[in-house]
Amino acid sequence: MVGVSPEPVTALLKRWRQGDSAALEKLVPLVYSELRRIAARQLRRERPNHTLQPTALVHEVYLKLVDQHRIEWQNRAQFFGIAAQLIRRILVDHVRNRRTAKRGGGTLTVALDDAVSEPARENIDLVKLDDALLSLAAKDEQQSRVVELRFFGGLSIEETAEVLRISPSTVKRDWAAAKAWLYRDMSTRFSP
Amino acid sequence: MTPSEHQAAKELFGKVLELEPHLRALILDDACAGRPRLRDEVESLLVAYQKAGTFIDVPLVAVTMSSDGVSTPEETMVGRTLGPYHVEAIIGEGGMGVVYRALDTKLNRPVAIKVLSDALADPSARRRFEREAQVASSLNHPHILTVHDAGEFEGRPYLVTELVDAGTFVEWARAEPRSWRQIVELLVGVADGLATAHQAGILHRDIKPANILITKSGYAKLADFGLAKLCEDSTPGAAHTRTEMATRAGTVVGTVGYMSPEQASGQPLDARSDMFSFGVVLYEALAGRRPFTGASDLDVLHAVVHRPPEPLPVEVPRPLRMVLERALEKDPSDRFQSMRDLIVDLRRLVRQSGEAPAVSAVTHRSNRSRRSKVAIAALVVLAAASALVVSRFRETAEPRLREYTQLTNFADSATSPTLSPDGRMLAFIRGESAFNGPEQIYIKLLLDGEPVRLTHDNLNKQSPKFSPDGARVTYGADKPAGGWDTWVVPVLGGKPQLFLANASGLTSIEGGGGQPRLLFSELTGRGHQMAIVSSTESRTEHRTIYTPPENGMAHRSSLSPDRKQVLVVEMGLNGAWLACRLTPFDGSSPGKPVGPAPAQCTDATWSPRGSGCISPPIPAAGLTSGASASRMGRPSRSPSV
Numbered sequence: 001m002v003g004v005s006p007e008p009v010t011a012l013l014k015r016w017r018q019g020d021s022a023a024l025e026k027l028v029p030l031v032y033s034e035l036r037r038i039a040a041r042q043l044r045r046e047r048p049n050h051t052l053q054p055t056a057l058v059h060e061v062y063l064k065l066v067d068q069h070r071i072e073w074q075n076r077a078q079f080f081g082i083a084a085q086l087i088r089r090i091l092v093d094h095v096r097n098r099r100t101a102k103r104g105g106g107t108l109t110v111a112l113d114d115a116v117s118e119p120a121r122e123n124i125d126l127v128k129l130d131d132a133l134l135s136l137a138a139k140d141e142q143q144s145r146v147v148e149l150r151f152f153g154g155l156s157i158e159e160t161a162e163v164l165r166i167s168p169s170t171v172k173r174d175w176a177a178a179k180a181w182l183y184r185d186m187s188t189r190f191s192p
Numbered sequence: 193m194t195p196s197e198h199q200a201a202k203e204l205f206g207k208v209l210e211l212e213p214h215l216r217a218l219i220l221d222d223a224c225a226g227r228p229r230l231r232d233e234v235e236s237l238l239v240a241y242q243k244a245g246t247f248i249d250v251p252l253v254a255v256t257m258s259s260d261g262v263s264t265p266e267e268t269m270v271g272r273t274l275g276p277y278h279v280e281a282i283i284g285e286g287g288m289g290v291v292y293r294a295l296d297t298k299l300n301r302p303v304a305i306k307v308l309s310d311a312l313a314d315p316s317a318r319r320r321f322e323r324e325a326q327v328a329s330s331l332n333h334p335h336i337l338t339v340h341d342a343g344e345f346e347g348r349p350y351l352v353t354e355l356v357d358a359g360t361f362v363e364w365a366r367a368e369p370r371s372w373r374q375i376v377e378l379l380v381g382v383a384d385g386l387a388t389a390h391q392a393g394i395l396h397r398d399i400k401p402a403n404i405l406i407t408k409s410g411y412a413k414l415a416d417f418g419l420a421k422l423c424e425d426s427t428p429g430a431a432h433t434r435t436e437m438a439t440r441a442g443t444v445v446g447t448v449g450y451m452s453p454e455q456a457s458g459q460p461l462d463a464r465s466d467m468f469s470f471g472v473v474l475y476e477a478l479a480g481r482r483p484f485t486g487a488s489d490l491d492v493l494h495a496v497v498h499r500p501p502e503p504l505p506v507e508v509p510r511p512l513r514m515v516l517e518r519a520l521e522k523d524p525s526d527r528f529q530s531m532r533d534l535i536v537d538l539r540r541l542v543r544q545s546g547e548a549p550a551v552s553a554v555t556h557r558s559n560r561s562r563r564s565k566v567a568i569a570a571l572v573v574l575a576a577a578s579a580l581v582v583s584r585f586r587e588t589a590e591p592r593l594r595e596y597t598q599l600t601n602f603a604d605s606a607t608s609p610t611l612s613p614d615g616r617m618l619a620f621i622r623g624e625s626a627f628n629g630p631e632q633i634y635i636k637l638l639l640d641g642e643p644v645r646l647t648h649d650n651l652n653k654q655s656p657k658f659s660p661d662g663a664r665v666t667y668g669a670d671k672p673a674g675g676w677d678t679w680v681v682p683v684l685g686g687k688p689q690l691f692l693a694n695a696s697g698l699t700s701i702e703g704g705g706g707q708p709r710l711l712f713s714e715l716t717g718r719g720h721q722m723a724i725v726s727s728t729e730s731r732t733e734h735r736t737i738y739t740p741p742e743n744g745m746a747h748r749s750s751l752s753p754d755r756k757q758v759l760v761v762e763m764g765l766n767g768a769w770l771a772c773r774l775t776p777f778d779g780s781s782p783g784k785p786v787g788p789a790p791a792q793c794t795d796a797t798w799s800p801r802g803s804g805c806i807s808p809p810i811p812a813a814g815l816t817s818g819a820s821a822s823r824m825g826r827p828s829r830s831p832s833v
Contacts, residue, residue, distance in 0.1 A: 016690045062478065087252070097267075124248065140198055151252055152252055153251070154252070156271030157271070173202070173205075176241065177201075177202040179241065179248060180237040182242035184237070
């Protein structure tokens with residue numbers, strides 16, 4: 001998909017924020033296809049280890065699709081909210097595919113941001129996290145969205161609150177409880 | 193677990209997560225009455241939360257939204273990541289910059305980050321800032337705010353320090369009426385930190401109540417070393433110019449009030465200038481007003497340079513007034529010549545005026561009373577596991593263990609805990625073994641100080657104990673040729689010195705007429721036999737209290753508060769721990785085994801009321817570490833012997 005002009009996405013974000021839910025249905029495919037396109041290019045171009053760089057990915061899509069001068073921070077939060085969901089899909093699929101290809105080799109081939117500290121680089125199995133998030137969503141959809149926005153989308157507490165239209169204190173509480181719940185779920189889950 | 197049960201657990205988890213353990217237990221008791229499943233779920237989540245550490249805290253996508261022209265740089269810093277630090281909130285703003293609360297995702301601990309404002313961020317200021325940060329971070333002292341790290345973010349230098357967020361000395365002094373003793377006890381720690389800095393050749397130059405931070409457990413930490421210097425140096429003309437600036441701007445009136453005469457008149461400064469400022473802080477806390485006042489900053493400066501301080505209220509003991517008068521002398525050469533001299537006088541004052549401070553504070557309903565509870569909780573459980581746990585109990589007729597606070601969190605063991613006489617410091621051995629291994633002695637300010645390593649050698653160590661003044665820690669160490677010697681190391685760090693040869697399990701006890709005596713174990717010269725003996729530090733007045741049969745080894749001992757009996761910890765012929773032994777201090781008989789039987793007694797001490805407390809037998813001693821510290825089991829003990 002080439003030649004998506006910034007105007008539609010910016011306008012759609014505004015319409016969506018004003019309550020037009022049809023705008024979201026048009027937005028998601030636009031953002032998704034752009035994310036996939038850039039992800040594919042990253043993988044082609046990058047070093048032989050096929051590394052995805054989520055931050056660069058999202059930023060590139062954002063810069064391409066959204067008119068920087070005509071957007072408010074709430075719209076931007078919403079954009080990254082959508083991106084969080086899509087990024088989760090793309091990354092988890094990516095790890096799953098590579099795992100299948102490399103007969104179960106579980107190395108995470110998603111490059112985390114340079115600013116990410118060493119311990120955080122280790123030990124988060126995205127496929128397992130995705131499964132755990134699905135189980136969590138069955139009990140509490142909102143909690144799973146909070147994690148998606150914050151972890152996969154990099155949104156702050158306030159931005160997450162804005163996207164989900166809940167209070168920042170609710171985001172904080174949901175986040176803490178979800179973190180505990182997911183950690184417990186993932187550490188007791190059978191890992192293949 | 194149904195979605196509605198999940199919701200209930202989530203709500204309750206959110207409610208209790210940030211609470212102190214005992215409050216947490218109270219709320220859980222209340223909310224979960226008749227709902228054991230709910231309680232199990234919440235407790236399981238709490239444990240998981242602790243274990244989770246920084247799990248998923250660092251987002252996969254680092255969104256930077258600074259392109260927005262509306263939000264200021266300060267606002268956007270919240271939620272951003274500086275190296276391993278995830279910035280959470282603004283906790284303070286000052287002339288130097290903004291202070292944030294942040295999470296160190298590497299070590300999973302909260303930190304404070306001070307980001308220098310743009311105005312001070314020119315290259316030469318930055319170099320000085322970094323140098324000063326380095327110097328400050330070399331000051332390893334429990335009463336100096338620990339600097340963890342320094343760095344640069346988008347061209348602005350920042351300093352990462354431990355997070356101390358219970359306010360400053362200003363709020364502490366206002367919170368409730370404080371006795372002179374409370375004030376002196378709190379500030380003597382600051383004085384000690386300052387003395388250490390001076391010995392390292394560092395001046396603070398901006399001692400004032402706002403630079404003395406108070407921890408949740410009620411300790412004072414001196415902050416902002418070097419920053420004041422930076423502030424001066426970044427404008428030509430140093431101190432004098434700064435005074436003019438401050439006066440012109442009219443924003444730092446407080447600082448003018450704490451300046452020394454030499455500072456106020458632009459003279460060169462030395463450690464005695466900091467001493468003067470310290471004196472002003474102490475004076476103000478005692479009197480409720482500053483010693484030098486005036487209608488304008490200029491008047492204040494004039495008073496500082498020319499007028500004697502206004503007299504202190506008569507409620508302040510005369511010796512304390514004299515100490516202050518000397519610290520506030522106009523001519524530096526008339527003051528104490530070092531902070532150490534001042535500290536000696538302050539300590540003597542506290543010591544000489546009646547009962548021991550830790551005990552007198554029990555009745556105060558304040559942070560201090562919490563601390564003193566720790567102090568009287570002489571029952572320190574020996575944990576043969578990876579964490580030290582201090583039990584705190586109420587001052588009731590029958591003390592009951594009611595609260596556990598995890599004090600250490602190492603991958604290996606922390607053992608042989610011992611409290612300083614004032615109850616503020618903990619010493620312990622860290623390493624693999626639970627008894628006599630090649631480990632290191634550590635100390636830590638209670639409750640939330642950073643553990644500080646005191647030793648660096650490979651000798652096997654055991655039984656650390658504080659000296660009566662709390663300034664040194666003694667411990668037993670293996671001799672390569674066999675047997676043990678007792679070594680001593682200052683709590684502020686330094687090279688360990690041999691204290692007493694052929695001595696281990698040493699404790700200092702009050703001898704007659706205020707003379708310190710020692711209680712310790714020594715090899716008798718017959719095989720492995722070790723006896724409990726008492727002597728002076730020079731080993732005169734040597735007296736045997738208990739000698740076990742043949743190759744028995746009496747390793748540790750503790751004198752009862754009434755000085756009549758000694759609890760002895762001993763090993764039998766085959767090297768197995770025996771039950772504790774209670775033996776008369778006068779050595780008139782070998783006494784008798786006491787405590788739960790059969791038992792392997794590894795440590796013993798006395799509660800202040802004189803009922804002996806004995807460590808659990810070894811198989812039960814492994815208290816679990818980790819997140820469930822608030823729900824740990826109750827160690828077995830004998831309430832009275």
